[in-house]
Amino acid sequence: MAKGMFVDTSICTGCKACQVACKEWNELPGEPSHFHNVPDRPYPVAFNFTGNSYDNTGQLSATDWRHVRFIEQFNESRTEARWFFSSDSCKHCKDAGCLNACPVKAIVRTDMGNVNVQQDVCIGCKYCIPSCPYGVISFSEQTGTVHKCTLCNDRIHNGLGTACAKACPTGSISFGEVEELKKNADKRLAQLKGLGFLKANIYGYSEAGGLNVFYLFMDDPAVYGQPINPVVPQRRLFRSAAITVVTAIAIAAAAIMSFRERGMQKNKEVKP
Amino acid sequence: MPDARKNHDTFKDFILTEAGPLATSYWGNYPKFAVSYFKAQFGDAGTKENNYGYDYHPKITGDHSHLPMFVDMMNGKIKGFFVMGQNPAVGGQNARFQRKALAKLDWMVVRDYFETETSAFWRNSPEVTEGEVKPSDIKTEVFFLPAAMVSEMEGSFTNTQRLLQQHEKATDPPDDARSDSWFTYQLGKQLKQMYADSPKDHDWAIRNLFWSYDPEPAEVANFRIKDEPSAYKVLKEINGYTWADKKPLPSFANLKEDGTTVCGAWIYTGVIPEEGVNKANNRQGDNWISPNWGFAWPANRHIMYNRASADLQGKPWSEKKKLIYWDPNAESKDPSGKTIRGKWVSPAGEGIDFQPTKAPNFRGKDNGIGFDWLSGNDAFIMRADGKAWLFAPAGLVDGPLPTHYEPYESPVANLMYKQQSNPVAKTWKIPGNPYHEVADPKYPIVVSTYRLTEHHLTGVMTRWLPWLAELMPELFCEISPELAAEKGITNAEYMTIETARGKVQAKALVTRRMRPFLINGKTVHEIGLPWHWGWQARAKGDVVNNLSALVADPNVSIHEGKVFTCNVRAGKRGGVA
Numbered sequence: 016m017a018k019g020m021f022v023d024t025s026i027c028t029g030c031k032a033c034q035v036a037c038k039e040w041n042e043l044p045g046e047p048s049h050f051h052n053v054p055d056r057p058y059p060v061a062f063n064f065t066g067n068s069y070d071n072t073g074q075l076s077a078t079d080w081r082h083v084r085f086i087e088q089f090n091e092s093r094t095e096a097r098w099f100f101s102s103d104s105c106k107h108c109k110d111a112g113c114l115n116a117c118p119v120k121a122i123v124r125t126d127m128g129n130v131n132v133q134q135d136v137c138i139g140c141k142y143c144i145p146s147c148p149y150g151v152i153s154f155s156e157q158t159g160t161v162h163k164c165t166l167c168n169d170r171i172h173n174g175l176g177t178a179c180a181k182a183c184p185t186g187s188i189s190f191g192e193v194e195e196l197k198k199n200a201d202k203r204l205a206q207l208k209g210l211g212f213l214k215a216n217i218y219g220y221s222e223a224g225g226l227n228v229f230y231l232f233m234d235d236p237a238v239y240g241q242p243i244n245p246v247v248p249q250r251r252l253f254r255s256a257a258i259t260v261v262t263a264i265a266i267a268a269a270a271i272m273s274f275r276e277r278g279m280q281k282n283k284e285v286k287p
Numbered sequence: 288m289p290d291a292r293k294n295h296d297t298f299k300d301f302i303l304t305e306a307g308p309l310a311t312s313y314w315g316n317y318p319k320f321a322v323s324y325f326k327a328q329f330g331d332a333g334t335k336e337n338n339y340g341y342d343y344h345p346k347i348t349g350d351h352s353h354l355p356m357f358v359d360m361m362n363g364k365i366k367g368f369f370v371m372g373q374n375p376a377v378g379g380q381n382a383r384f385q386r387k388a389l390a391k392l393d394w395m396v397v398r399d400y401f402e403t404e405t406s407a408f409w410r411n412s413p414e415v416t417e418g419e420v421k422p423s424d425i426k427t428e429v430f431f432l433p434a435a436m437v438s439e440m441e442g443s444f445t446n447t448q449r450l451l452q453q454h455e456k457a458t459d460p461p462d463d464a465r466s467d468s469w470f471t472y473q474l475g476k477q478l479k480q481m482y483a484d485s486p487k488d489h490d491w492a493i494r495n496l497f498w499s500y501d502p503e504p505a506e507v508a509n510f511r512i513k514d515e516p517s518a519y520k521v522l523k524e525i526n527g528y529t530w531a532d533k534k535p536l537p538s539f540a541n542l543k544e545d546g547t548t549v550c551g552a553w554i555y556t557g558v559i560p561e562e563g564v565n566k567a568n569n570r571q572g573d574n575w576i577s578p579n580w581g582f583a584w585p586a587n588r589h590i591m592y593n594r595a596s597a598d599l600q601g602k603p604w605s606e607k608k609k610l611i612y613w614d615p616n617a618e619s620k621d622p623s624g625k626t627i628r629g630k631w632v633s634p635a636g637e638g639i640d641f642q643p644t645k646a647p648n649f650r651g652k653d654n655g656i657g658f659d660w661l662s663g664n665d666a667f668i669m670r671a672d673g674k675a676w677l678f679a680p681a682g683l684v685d686g687p688l689p690t691h692y693e694p695y696e697s698p699v700a701n702l703m704y705k706q707q708s709n710p711v712a713k714t715w716k717i718p719g720n721p722y723h724e725v726a727d728p729k730y731p732i733v734v735s736t737y738r739l740t741e742h743h744l745t746g747v748m749t750r751w752l753p754w755l756a757e758l759m760p761e762l763f764c765e766i767s768p769e770l771a772a773e774k775g776i777t778n779a780e781y782m783t784i785e786t787a788r789g790k791v792q793a794k795a796l797v798t799r800r801m802r803p804f805l806i807n808g809k810t811v812h813e814i815g816l817p818w819h820w821g822w823q824a825r826a827k828g829d830v831v832n833n834l835s836a837l838v839a840d841p842n843v844s845i846h847e848g849k850v851f852t853c854n855v856r857a858g859k860r861g862g863v864a
Contacts, residue, residue: 030740035754045753049760050825061753061760061826064794066779069739071758089799098800 017109017128018171019227020180020188021196022102023203024239025215027187029069029083029100036182037081037104040167046078047157068098077155077162080104081179084240101230101239102179102188105130105151105164110224112247113163116146121160128193128227129166137161148223148245166228193227200231207231223247291346298338313668315657319542323550327524330497335546343492350713352844354380354837358715360388370397371434371467374745376404376412377821380848381788382832384719386412390420392427398434398467401751404821404830406431411822413833434467435460441518442468443567445584451558452581453567459511472500472516519565525551526559535559538586557638558582576610578636587638594631594641594666595675601631601647601663611639619644641668684711684841695838696723696851698731699806712847713839720837721787723852730786730852732770733813736831737849742819750824762828764793765815766855767801773812776857783860784816786853789833792860814855829860
C-alpha cells in the first residue's frame with residue numbers, strides 16, 4: 016500500500032515548522048546560498064530576505080526539501096483580501112519523471128511508493144532535473160549528486176510518519192495510506208464546498224499518474240504555483256517517436272524525390 | 288512580600304495589613320501561608336519568638352519592575368545586575384537608554400547560551416560602533432557565564448495556564464555551562480560561607496538562610512556534574528512539608544500557623560503530595576482539559592472557580608460539559624470525622640475549587656470569618672464577597688470600568704472621550720527618553736511592533752540557529768503601497784524609521800496587509816515592525832526598541848512599546864542607530 020501525505024492548505028498557518036522539522040530529521044544544513052560571510056564575524060550571517068511576503072526560500076533546493084509559499088492577493092480597495100499558505104515538497108508521483116530519466120537507476124521507488132535517490136549510485140548527470148514537472152529535484156555542488164524529499168524513508172520504514180507531518184501544529188500535513196488520506200481529503204473538500212468555498216479543489220488525483228503527496232487548494236492550482244496538467248517528459252515519447260518516424264520518412268521521400276529530379280535533369284543535360 | 292512602603296513594620300502589622308483582622312473568603316488562611324513561607328526561608332532559626340525571621344527578611348523598597356529599575360540604574364542607584372535568560376539591550380523599551388544604563392553599573396553577570404547583545408553592549412553596540420561611546424569609558428565589569436539548555440537540566444515549567452510540567456535532564460551541558468539553579472545554589476553557598484562568622488545583626492538572614500539542596504547520589508549518578516542541586520528538593524520545599532519529619536503536604540489545608548510546616552509558595556502545594564510522587568510528571572491526557580496531565584496550581588484546578596460550572600442547586604449547567612457538581616448522596620467526613628452526606632465531585636479528576644462538603648443551599652454566616660462567611664453559591668472564593676465582578680471597584684490603579692484611551696503617543700486626538708491617554712500611565716520625563724506630542728507633525732505615522740512565529744523574543748534561542756535564522760533572516764518593515772509610493776520606498780530595499788529616541792533601518796516589505804486609516808477626515812498611515820533582531824547572531828538587524836519610549840501601564844508596569852508614532856523615509860539610516 017502506497018504511503019503519502021495530504022496537505023490541506025486551508026488550515027496551514029505558514030509557521031514553517033515543517034521546513035525546520037524536515038531539516039532537523041534529515042540533517043540538512045541551512046541553505047548555503049542564504050548565508051554570507053561578513054567582516055569581523057566568525058560565523059556566516061543570513062541574507063535571504065526575499066521581499067515576497069514571508070517566503071524565505073523562494074523554491075525547493077538540495078537542502079530545502081520543503082518550501083512554504085505565501086500568496087497575498089488583495090484588490091486595490093482591499094475589499095477582497097486573502098493570504099494563502101501552502102507547504103510544498105516532492106509529490107512522489109506515481110509516474111515519476113526523475114525516476115524514468117535516471118540512466119543508472121539511482122532513483123528508485125520503494126515498497127511504500129516513495130521515490131528516492133540512492134546517493135551512492137547517483138552520478139550527478141542531472142538528467143532528472145528537467146524531467147521533474149515540479150522543479151523538485153536539485154543538484155548539490157557539495158555532494159555532486161541530486162537531492163530531494165525522501166518521504167522520510169527511514170522514518171516510514173520504521174513505523175513513524177514523516178517529520179513535517181509530525182511537526183505540523185494544525186494537522187495541515189497528514190501522513191498515511193494514500194487511499195485513506197483520499198477519503199479524508201474528499202470529506203474535507205465536501206465540507207468546504209458546503210461552506211461556500213466553491214473553488215476549493217484537490218490537486219494530485221490525476222496529475223503525473225496521480226501524486227502520493229496531494230493537496231487541497233482553495234483556488235486554481237496555478238494560484239499556488241502548481242502546473243495545471245503537468246506532463247512527465249517520457250509520456251511524450253510515443254508522440255515524439257511517431258513524429259520522428261514521420262519526419263524521417265518525409266526526409267527520405269524528399270531525398271528520393273530530389274535524386275529523381277536530379278537524375279531527370281542529368282538525363283536532360285545528356286540530351287542535346 | 289514584606290514592603291517598606293506599606294504598614295509592614297512588624298509581623299503583626301504585615302498580617303493585619305495583608306489579610307485584615309476579620310478576613311472573609313480564603314484569605315482567612317493568610318497567617319498560615321506567611322508563617323510557613325518564613326519558616327521555609329530560615330528553618331530552625333525562625334521561631335515564634337523572632338516571628339520566624341520576619342524582621343530579617345528583605346523588604347520591597349519601591350517599584351522594582353523592569354522600567355523603573357533601569358531608570359534607577361541610569362541614576363546610579365543600582366551597582367550590580369544579574370541577567371539570566373533576558374536580553375534588555377534588544378528587548379528593553381528605549382533600548383539605547385537601557386544600554387546606557389548598563390554602562391552605569393559596577394558589574395553585570397550575564398548567563399546565556401550565546402554572547403547576547405546585553406553581554407556584548409560594551410564592545411559592539413550601535414553606540415560603540417558609531418563612535419558615540421568608547422568601550423574604555425564604560426566602567427561596567429561584565430561577566431559572561433555559559434548557561435545550560437533546558438534538556439541539560441531537570442526542572443519544571445509553569446505556563447501561563449498555571450500548568451506545571453516536569454522535564455528530565457537528558458544530558459550534561461558541555462564544558463563549564465551550568466544551569467541557573469546550579470549557579471544560584473553555589474553562589475548562595477559561597478555567600479553563606481563568607482558571612483558565616485559575621486557578628487553583625489543585619490547579616491542574620493544570610494547566616495540563617497535555609498539552603499540545603501545537595502543532590503542525592505542517585506539523582507546525579509548518570510551525570511558528569513555531581514553538584515547540581517536537587518530539583519526535587521527545591522520543588523518539595525515550594526510544595527511544603529512538615530518541618531519535624533520532612534513529610535510533603537498533600538494540600539495547603541495542611542499548612543499551620545505554628546511553625547510546624549514550611550512552604551515556599553502555598554499555591555503549589557499538592558504538586559508533591561507524598562514523598563517521591565511528583566504530579567508535574569503526570570502524562571495522562573484526554574481530549575478535554577486533561578486533569579491528569581501535569582499539575583495545575585492551585586490543587587490541580589485547571590479552571591478557577593469551577594463551582595460555577597454547576598447551577599445554584601449544584602447541578603451541571605450542561606450534561607456534555609459537566610466538570611464539578613454536587614452529589615447529595617455521596618458520603619464524606621466533616622472536619623470532626625463525623626460521616627455526612629453530600630459532596631462536590633469531579634469524575635474527570637479536576638481539582639475542586641470550593642469547600643468540598645459545603646452544600647449549594649448553605650447560607651453564609653453574617654459573623655463568619657474566612658469561608659464561613661461565604662454561601663454555597665459564592666463560587667468566587669478568592670473574592671472577599673465570593674461573587675464574580677463585572678468591574679473592579681478596588682485593587683486597580685485605573686478603572687473601575689474599561690474605556691478607550693489613545694496610546695501615550697498618537698497621531699490623533701481621542702475621539703471617544705475627552706481624556707487623551709491613560710492619566711495614570713507610568714511615564715518618565717527624563718533626559719534620554721523624549722516623548723512625541725499628540726499629532727506631532729514630525730512623527731505622523733503609527734508604528735506597531737510585533738513578533739513572528741519564527742523567532743522567540745530577542746532571538747537568543749533562535750537567531751543563532753541557521754535553520755531558524757534563515758526563516759526570517761533580517762529586520763523588515765511592513766508598509767502599505769500607498770505610503771511606500773508617497774515616500775519613494777521600494778519593496779526589499781532599505782528604509783529608515785525614526786523617532787525622537789533613535790532611528791533604525793529595515794528592509795521594506797510593501798504589502799496591502801498594511802492599510803491607511805481615515806480618522807476624523809485625516810489619512811493616517813501605519814507601519815509594522817517585528818522586533819526580534821539585534822547586532823549579534825546569524826540573523827541580524829537593527830534594534831527596533833531603539834525607537835520605543837519608556838511608558839508603562841499603571842498596574843503591573845507592562846510597557847507600552849507595542850504602539851507609538853514615528854516617521855519614515857527611503858534609504859539606509861546613516862549615523863547612530
